[in-house]
Amino acid sequence: MNRTYELMFIVRPDMSEEDLDKLISTLEGQVTTTGGTVKSVERMGKRRLAYTVRRFADGMYILLTVEGSGALVHELERRLRVTEPVIKFLTVRVDHEQKRLDKIKQIREARRKAPPAPATPEAGSEPAPATA
Amino acid sequence: MAEETNTAVATANGGAEPSRSETPRAEGPRGVRGPRPGGPGGREGGRKYFRRKKVCKFCVEKIESINYKDVRLLAQFVAESGKIVPRRLTGVCTPHQRRLSTAIKQARNIALLPFAGRA
Numbered sequence: 001m002n003r004t005y006e007l008m009f010i011v012r013p014d015m016s017e018e019d020l021d022k023l024i025s026t027l028e029g030q031v032t033t034t035g036g037t038v039k040s041v042e043r044m045g046k047r048r049l050a051y052t053v054r055r056f057a058d059g060m061y062i063l064l065t066v067e068g069s070g071a072l073v074h075e076l077e078r079r080l081r082v083t084e085p086v087i088k089f090l091t092v093r094v095d096h097e098q099k100r101l102d103k104i105k106q107i108r109e110a111r112r113k114a115p116p117a118p119a120t121p122e123a124g125s126e127p128a129p130a131t132a
Numbered sequence: 133m134a135e136e137t138n139t140a141v142a143t144a145n146g147g148a149e150p151s152r153s154e155t156p157r158a159e160g161p162r163g164v165r166g167p168r169p170g171g172p173g174g175r176e177g178g179r180k181y182f183r184r185k186k187v188c189k190f191c192v193e194k195i196e197s198i199n200y201k202d203v204r205l206l207a208q209f210v211a212e213s214g215k216i217v218p219r220r221l222t223g224v225c226t227p228h229q230r231r232l233s234t235a236i237k238q239a240r241n242i243a244l245l246p247f248a249g250r251a
Contacts, residue, residue: 051247063201088242092200101197
């Protein structure tokens with residue numbers, strides 16, 4: 001059962017780029033070995049935290065979108081918890097929401113096409129004899 | 133009698149809330165009917181100005197995704213104290229308020245929004 005999750009985590013602001021690269025690559029490696037796929041890695045950069053976390057006022061936000069099972073998320077969360085520079089993380093399942101959004105988009109598309117549709121029978125009835 | 137209440141309304145509008153008196157809603161029913169043309173919040177006694185009908189921002193602007201990452205959107209529905217603003221003040225419809233509150237809580241968890249107070 002493959003699901004899509006967003007893992008957002010915050011690392012301490014004084015972490016070096018190389019360490020961050022290393023951390024992200026180990027997480028990616030973990031994902032692929034557990035049978036999941038990494039869809040995207042987004043570094044959202046340094047941001048001011050809304051409240052202090054472990055005495056830090058700033059943090060580097062990283063967003064990881066993965067596809068995989070619940071066991072994979074469980075393992076990733078365990079890793080994040082034991083990784084010292086990670087000060088906070090949040091996992092959100094997004095596939096349900098995405099499915100809902102796609103459905104709404106589809107309905108909207110259908111509706112956008114629908115308004116011309118009632119108009120075309122009237123307009124179509126006139127050219128119809130001409131074409132026939 | 134209706135005239136009196138209407139003038140009172142007009143002065144209340146002009147004095148207390150000049151911005152709201154600009155709305156067509158406030159001028160339309162003047163003198164035609166009583167002080168309450170079926171408006172949403174027409175309580176007897178107390179405030180007597182016409183209140184604009186509140187509409188759900190998400191329905192009107194067709195914003196479907198209420199995401200915890202969209203801090204700028206969520207911050208509009210969080211009070212200065214950090215509280216989620218209730219529906220009766222913002223006019224957000226029930227399904228959207230439900231999503232909104234979930235998103236705000238997720239954003240709080242990841243330190244994008246404060247639990248209490250402005251950071």
